[in-house]
Amino acid sequence: MALFQLEKRPTATELSSHYFALASLSSFVISVLLISVLVGLAVFHWQTQQALRWWFEQQHQWLCREAEQVRNGPLQETFVMRRQLEMNPNETLGKPLSQHPTWMAQVTQLNGQLVRLSDELSPPYLETSLPLAIQAWAQEAELPGMPGMLGMPGVPGLMLCLPNCWHPEPPARVSLILSMLTYLMRLSMETADLPTAMSLALSQQAGWGGRGVGVLEVRLDYATTAIAAAVGRSLNLQPLIRTFQVLAPGRCIQRQRQQRLIWQFRWRLLPDSSAP
Amino acid sequence: MTRALALDPRTSADKSQKRRSQMTAALALKLERERRREAQMAESSALKKIVVVDDHELVLNSTVEALKQQYADAQITTAQTAASALAQIAQTQPDVAVVDLALPEQAGQTSRPETGLHLLRTLMQQYPTLNIVVQSANAKSLVRLKPAINAHEGGFIIADKSLSLKEMLTKVEWAMQGLVFTPKEMRTGLEIKPEWLEVLRLAFQEGLQDKAIAERMSVAERTVRHYWTQVQDALGVYPDTGKNNRIQTEIRAREEGLID
Incomplete structure (x- = not known):
């Protein structure tokens, strides 16, 4: 009798409550799993970004050390060679005096190449000033003979609008910005239609929490709106935009205003920086 | 003029004689000035004291040799570290210090541009009228010292190591005259006080x-x-x-x- 009573069939209310309990338990489990997966993904994403930034920083430091090696080694050697040639023109390693100008020219050329190499490895003004670094980059980019760069025939001059003072920036970020400019310009110069005007402006805007935002705007003007649209479509700059987003960290926005293509790089300035 | 000459050849001869004697006198005066200037230069060269600072021995020797060409009788002393440079400058009180930027603090340490920058900052603080030539392969990092250079009362010349011997010697002479020379790219905008x-x-x-x-x-x-x-x-x-x-x-x- 007692057993019979235990095996009593549950009522509809009891079934319903069991069903709801099970349902809420499973939805809770699913939610926990979903949240765990999302948190895991976010952590993975954050860790990947940190790892990439660490790697970029290490690469930057390594390149700076290499540049110092060039400046402290071969560049000093060429200095000594040059002085020896200048001070003892009659004793040029037993070579005839007529070869002296050739030797001088070769040493000068070697010196120039080493300076360029060290500047490629670690661009000037990385640690001191972003505007000066951009200015030096533009001067180098506009030199004739730089393939795919601004010194090519038919390329208009790059107008710079740079402030005199800027906040301290991490040298790795300055290096990244210069790399972005190099790739952006190189890709733009490889298109069939060259721009008719180019300008670059660096400025600061107010951001959240009183922290300033650095804004670098690159503007390329084309002959017509259709050409600008075609160039904008043909340039595959998504990897570049993503790279800046992760490594700066910051944002890069591409947009078109009539015949003008604009790339705007934005990043948060260091908290201790003061207004220029 | 031709007509006058034809009419009075004696006057013309007198005039040319006078012109010749004037030219001779002017030449003699010029030569005398040159002699005096050279004598003054030799005298000033004899009194010059120069300190050369560079961590590379060969570079140091080359710079000393080059300076001896211009300032034969000058007293030239050398230093290869920031610490010894400070000691040498304190001891000799030079007319000009030719300083490299990448230096070690002490012997056996690594050469770093930061050490050279720190040395220059110290020198400008301790010797506000000292004439300084910075001879470096990477002079651009000197932009960090711009406010100190502007305040420095002595000569301050930035000479890239790629300069020719003649240009380098000119820059040393400018420094001795108390002039200031910074590369153009370091002067962004016209900053006038x-x-x-x-x-x-x-x-x-x-x-x-x-x-x-x-x-x-x-x-x-x-x-x-x-x-x-x-x-x-x-x-x-x-x-x-x-x-x-x-x-x-x-x-x-x-x-x-x-x-x-």
């Missing part, structure tokens, strides 16, 4: 000389000379053969709209 503008105004609008300018501005005459070197560097005016520096400064200042 109010006191420099006042010097320009008093000199070129009121026609005052340095002594009178110093009195009007209530500063030492040496300070006025310091302002001149600073404003000339900002305007990119440097000694040039056959050109008057002050007139060049006035021309550039008018071009930039600093004076009316």
Whole structure:
């Protein structure tokens, strides 16, 4: 009798409550799993970004050390060679005096190449000033003979609008910005239609929490709106935009205003920086 | 003229004789001046004291050799570390210090540009009138010292190591004259201080000389000379053969709209 009573069939209310309990338990489990997966993904994403930034920083430091090696080694050697040639023109390693100008020219050329190499490895003004670094980059980019760069025939001059003072920036970020400019310009110069005007402006805007935002705007003007649209479509700059987003960290926005293509790089300035 | 010559050949002969004697006198005067100048240079060279600082022994020797060509009787001492450079400069009180930027603090340590920058900052603080030539393969990092260079009262010349021997020796001479020379790219925009503008105004609008300018501005005459070197560097005016520096400064200042 007692057993019979235990095996009593549950009522509809009891079934319903069991069903709801099970349902809420499973939805809770699913939610926990979903949240765990999302948190895991976010952590993975954050860790990947940190790892990439660490790697970029290490690469930057390594390149700076290499540049110092060039400046402290071969560049000093060429200095000594040059002085020896200048001070003892009659004793040029037993070579005839007529070869002296050739030797001088070769040493000068070697010196120039080493300076360029060290500047490629670690661009000037990385640690001191972003505007000066951009200015030096533009001067180098506009030199004739730089393939795919601004010194090519038919390329208009790059107008710079740079402030005199800027906040301290991490040298790795300055290096990244210069790399972005190099790739952006190189890709733009490889298109069939060259721009008719180019300008670059660096400025600061107010951001959240009183922290300033650095804004670098690159503007390329084309002959017509259709050409600008075609160039904008043909340039595959998504990897570049993503790279800046992760490594700066910051944002890069591409947009078109009539015949003008604009790339705007934005990043948060260091908290201790003061207004220029 | 031809007609006069034809009419009176004796007068013409007299004139040419007179011209010849004038030219001879002028030449003699010029030669005498040259001799005096060379004597003065030799005398000043004999008194010159130079300290050369570079961590590379070969570079150090090359620079000393080059300086000996120009200043044969000068007393040249050398240092290879920042610490020994400070000691040498304190001991010799040189007329000019030729300093590399990448230096080790002590012997056996790694050469770093930061050490050279720190040395220069210390030198400018301790010896405000010391003439300095920075000879470096990476002189661009000196932009960090710009405020200190502007405040320094002695000569301050930035000489890239890629300069020729002749150019380097010219830069050393400029430093000895108390001039300031910084690479063009280090002068972003025209940074002119109010006191420099006042010097320009008093000199070129009121026609005052340095002594009178110093009195009007209530500063030492040496300070006025310091302002001149600073404003000339900002305007990119440097000694040039056959050109008057002050007139060049006035021309550039008018071009930039600093004076009316």
